[in-house]
Amino acid sequence: MEKMEHTILEDQKGDRIDKVISGLDEEWSRTQVQQWIKDANVLVNGQPVKTNYKCSLNDVIEITIPEPEELDVIPEEMDLEIYYEDKDVLVVNKPRGMVVHPAPGHMTGTLVNGLMAHCKDLSGINGVLRPGIVHRIDKDTSGLLMVAKNDMAHESLVNQLVEKTVTRKYKAIVHGVIPHDFGTIDAPLARDTKDRQSMAVVDNGKHAVTHFHVLERFKDFTFVECQLETGRTHQIRVHMKYIGYPLAGDPKYGPRKTLDIEGQALHAGILGFTHPRTKEYLEFEAPLPKDFEQLLEQLRK
Secondary structure, three states, X not given: OEEEXXXXXXXXXXXXXXXXXXXXXXXXXXXXHHHHHHOOOEEEOOEEOOOOOEOOOOOEEEEEEOOOOOOOOOOOOOOOEEEEXXXXXXXXXXXOOOOOOOEOOEOOOOHHHHHHHHOOOOOOOOOOOOOOEOOOOOOOOEEXXXXXXXXXXXXXXXXXXXXOOOEEEEEEEEEOOOOOOXXXXXOOEEEEOOEEEEEEEOOOOEOOEEEEEEEEEOXXXXXXXXXXXXXXXXXXXXXXXXXXXXXXXXXXXXXXXXXXOOOOOEEEXXXXXXXXXXXXXXXXXXXXXXXXXXXXXXXHO
16 A cells, blocks of 8 residues: 655645545546545544545645555447557557546546457556556647557566667647757656645656757747657656746646647657567657647747
């Protein structure tokens, strides 16, 4: 069982405890959190509380995250955009707004639900809720994901991620005009101590490196390509904010006044890896989503 602590901040005081906790991690649903509170897996200043408890400044919340239950993932017919598939691996283009895998409380509508309907065989390494999922992209990021259809493929793809031999290139629109054409951001990332649902550059965080180069400059924005060397949670979003060029449309790390796009303007456009069985290098490219292209057209005008 994992334990986590959170101290109530100024902007959270007066909020209901279930609302605060479900806001700490985008995978936790309100229903699931309410169950944790009822089961006394949530303590405030060492005491159990009710789900409608209103938080006070500096309350210390202790959360014991129960082991995930063995839940059956319901296959759901979806119109998935499959770029490649054989008996070992599958490459899919995930639309913006879709969550990659189920979590207790939101068990349907995820990419995994669609994959389960599309093919019955996915690796079991990550357990019932994340079958076949080797790496993730955020709900509001679109683009290519590799999926393992058996445990051999899963181990091979994970090792390639660890050894940094997977090619992962993203296109993004950021606020501000980046003066230089190329850059590398080498800054360690960890959970933000003030806000557990966000990541931040932290001295003793995990090693994280993002390379970028400028594709096009506009009056107040820049179109860039970012290449991941490591794949930490929210890496590109946090790194670009850290150097002063946050992603357009990013509800968590970007400014309020931004471009008209649902979620961050970030697209995982190029994915390359060595096939686990044939050892052949495969690379795929997915075009920008329509709304992303339209934004670029507006900026060019």
